[in-house]
Amino acid sequence: MRREVPLTIVFVCGAFMAFQYFVPHHVSATVYQYALNWTIIIGIFTLVVGIGSLINVHYDRISKRKPTWRYSIVTLAALAFMATVGVLSPNAITDTQGLFLKMYFFVLSPVQATMFALLAFFIASAAYRAFRAKTVLATLLLLSAVIVMLGRVPIGETLTGWLPEGLRFSDISKYILDYPNTAAKRAIYIGVGLGIAGTSLKIILGIERTWLGGGK
Amino acid sequence: MAGGIWLKLANLDRRWIYFVIGVVTFIPILFYIEVEVNITPEVESVYHRVDSLAPGTVIMVPMEFSPSTMAELEPMARAVLRHCFSRDLRVLSTALQIDGIILIEKVLRESAVEYGKKYGEDYVFLGYKPDAQSVILSMGENFRNSFPRDYYGDYLDDLPMMNGISNYSNMACIVNINATSGVDYWINYANGRYGAELALGVTAVIATDYYTFLQSNQIFGLMGGLKGAAEYERLIGRPKDIANRSMTSVSVAHVFIILFIIIGNVAYFVNRRKGQG
Numbered sequence: 001m002r003r004e005v006p007l008t009i010v011f012v013c014g015a016f017m018a019f020q021y022f023v024p025h026h027v028s029a030t031v032y033q034y035a036l037n038w039t040i041i042i043g044i045f046t047l048v049v050g051i052g053s054l055i056n057v058h059y060d061r062i063s064k065r066k067p068t069w070r071y072s073i074v075t076l077a078a079l080a081f082m083a084t085v086g087v088l089s090p091n092a093i094t095d096t097q098g099l100f101l102k103m104y105f106f107v108l109s110p111v112q113a114t115m116f117a118l119l120a121f122f123i124a125s126a127a128y129r130a131f132r133a134k135t136v137l138a139t140l141l142l143l144s145a146v147i148v149m150l151g152r153v154p155i156g157e158t159l160t161g162w163l164p165e166g167l168r169f170s171d172i173s174k175y176i177l178d179y180p181n182t183a184a185k186r187a188i189y190i191g192v193g194l195g196i197a198g199t200s201l202k203i204i205l206g207i208e209r210t211w212l213g214g215g216k
Numbered sequence: 217m218a219g220g221i222w223l224k225l226a227n228l229d230r231r232w233i234y235f236v237i238g239v240v241t242f243i244p245i246l247f248y249i250e251v252e253v254n255i256t257p258e259v260e261s262v263y264h265r266v267d268s269l270a271p272g273t274v275i276m277v278p279m280e281f282s283p284s285t286m287a288e289l290e291p292m293a294r295a296v297l298r299h300c301f302s303r304d305l306r307v308l309s310t311a312l313q314i315d316g317i318i319l320i321e322k323v324l325r326e327s328a329v330e331y332g333k334k335y336g337e338d339y340v341f342l343g344y345k346p347d348a349q350s351v352i353l354s355m356g357e358n359f360r361n362s363f364p365r366d367y368y369g370d371y372l373d374d375l376p377m378m379n380g381i382s383n384y385s386n387m388a389c390i391v392n393i394n395a396t397s398g399v400d401y402w403i404n405y406a407n408g409r410y411g412a413e414l415a416l417g418v419t420a421v422i423a424t425d426y427y428t429f430l431q432s433n434q435i436f437g438l439m440g441g442l443k444g445a446a447e448y449e450r451l452i453g454r455p456k457d458i459a460n461r462s463m464t465s466v467s468v469a470h471v472f473i474i475l476f477i478i479i480g481n482v483a484y485f486v487n488r489r490k491g492q493g
Binding site: 029032033036037039040042043044046047093094101104105108109110111112113115116117120121123124125127128129131132133142146149150152153154155156157158161170174177178181182185186189 | 228230233234236237238241251252253254256282283284285286287315317318319321345346347349350351353354357358361362367368420424425427428431440441443463464466467468469470471472473474476477479480481484
């Protein structure tokens with residue numbers, strides 16, 4: 001029974017959601033809307049599970065004095081602090097002079113922006129060390145990357161603006177994006193789509209059961 | 217001697233690379249040099265679609281970005297919103313990325329204030345609900361299902377702009393400004409299932425993923441990264457706004473990354489020929 005009940009629920013829900021897509025009857029539309037509301041509510045509860053998991057992981061690191069356990073204290077303290085400030089301030093999200101928004105704009109925002117900005121430095125360093133024209137394919141990749149990088153910024157137009165139309169970096173870049181890139185992406189998307197449909201069907205029919213857990 | 221230089225270059229301390237990239241990115245920000253920004257058809261298409269709408273039309277501008285991607289997408293969002301408000305369009309917006317809600321609300325509010333627009337009449341912000349996939353599907357049925365109240369806690373039925381507005385079919389089009397993989401949900405569901413006319417504004421790093429959808433007309437326009445934002449700023453007649461001011465910095469950084477790649481390759485091949493690679 002422990003396996004049959006969830007398998008039956010998945011079959012009924014999966015089969016109904018596939019069926020209702022093609023049947024625009026008001027009953028199926030109503031049930032569909034209920035199902036959507038349920039998934040949003042489940043989504044809200046996953047936040048609770050996520051916070052619980054975060055606390056567990058970091059509490060475990062601190063209690064066992066694992067490497068970088070001090071950072072876990074910062075994580076948990078920040079979580080508790082922001083949650084407390086948010087709950088205790090009635091207008092936390094609208095009070096521009098309040099502590100909650102100040103913490104968001106003057107702490108979280110610069111921290112996140114800085115972390116993402118570091119990417120430019122890592123990309124430059126990685127490109128310098130690893131982007132080598134060792135083979136024909138690697139050379140093609142490198143040339144495409146250089147053309148697209150220059151073609152997507154104004155300096156590409158400045159450098160090759162004197163060339164006839166079609167030979168400028170911006171034109172070649174557009175060709176690469178429109179044809180080889182699109183062809184490859186479309187093939188990948190179609191493959192992924194078929195894979196999703198196949199896997200979904202296997203789950204609905206109970207052939208694929210790894211989601212039930214149990215290790216088998 | 218020459219071999220020594222190439223060997224040193226091959227083993228260059230990465231901090232030098234960081235230093236050079238930092239300097240060449242920072243200096244052009246201090247000294248603004250105007251550069252030519254060519255307008256691409258995919259950005260122009262978004263502009264023309266928005267520009268062709270009659271005043272009072274409702275347009276949806278859902279935004280999903282956070283401080284980490286605001287350098288690229290905030291200028292784009294401001295450019296699109298300024299265009300909408302300057303054309304007296306009414307804007308409905310959501311923020312389905314949890315760490316971006318406050319930032320997005322600020323961008324929307326400030327852009328509206330700039331044009332003297334009134335909340336509830338000229339624009340509405342629905343805010344955030346978890347599980348973007350289900351929320352996008354649910355809004356296709358009725359906005360009130362996912363958002364009975366807006367971000368500020370007001371019932372949608374109490375907001376004059378929402379009179380007669382129930383789902384995507386009441387939107388002239390959707391311009392989704394998105395830094396997440398959630399952009400696929402807008403294509404699959406808002407456009408695929410509910411037939412909404414959709415354009416995208418995404419970060420440069422994921423822009424290449426969406427040319428496929430542009431070619432198949434599933435989206436009618438595409439703005440990629442800061443360059444896309446700079447193009448839109450030019451189209452709305454604001455060539456000195458932040459995205460355009462950053463174009464020199466972006467261009468120089470790209471050139472230096474390419475120079476690093478060339479130097480790295482030359483050093484690699486010279487050293488390999490000498491048996492030192």
